[in-house]
Amino acid sequence: MSIAQTIRERRSIRAFNRTPVPQDLVLQLLNDAVWAPNHGLREPWRFIYVGSAEGREKLAALTLEASAHLKRVKLLPSKLKEVMRKKLAEIPANLIVVMTEDKNEHKRDEDFAAVCCLMQNMQLLGWEQKLGMIWSTVDFIRSLVFRSGLGVREGERIVGILHMGFFDKIPKPKTRTPAEAKLVVW
Known part of the structure; x- marks a missing residue:
């Protein structure tokens, strides 16, 4: 599969089957993903992998606790909160991507861009492996x-969580605006 084809065919997957995600597969993908461009080779990232049943339960509970103040969660009946907790705990694997935040704003912006490149690399590499x-x-x-529940230290930020798993159905593609419509030529 060409790079262009992988980019165009990759989809965000929200519904995973119950197949476990091997930690060694995630590590293999990460070892390729870290080749993302990053200024000064600062490699401003670290990762928290949650793949065990116990870890997923802890992450689900932590997620509900951390989102309890949000109006959309606060107003939910307890039965729906339990459904939400169970659904979160069923996600086969989660990769929390943490970034060191440089005090220098310019370097911080460069590092954020690098971590985002790494995360996209991870998604594309994962897609190749289904x-x-x-x-x-x-x-x-x-x-x-x-x-604090995840051990994220002062001077770090969570850039995002990659929820991951194997899937049975590929969502239909959504249209994209052609680049010509957004291109300004001087």
Whole structure:
């Protein structure tokens, strides 16, 4: 499969089957993904992998605790919160991508861009292996409860969570605006 074909065919996957995601596969993909361009070869990333049943349960509970203040969660009946917790715990694997935040704003922006490149690399590499992912940047990842629960240190930020798993159905593609419509030529 060509790179262009992989880019065009990759989809965000929200529905995973129950096939476990081997940790060694995730590590293999990460070892290729870290070849993302990064200024000064600072490699401003680190990763938290959650793949065991116990880890997924802890992450689901932490997610609900960290999002409890959100109006859309606070108003949910307890039965729906339990359904939500169970659904979160059923995601076969999660990769939390953490970035070191440089004090220099310019370097921080460069590092953020590099981490985003790494995350896209990860999604494309996973797609080649029939491993689906969705990149989550929900607001609670910035909460102190969530950060401290995961061991994210001061001077670091969570860029996103890659929820991942194998899948049975590929979503239909959505149209994209042609580049010509957004291109300005001087």
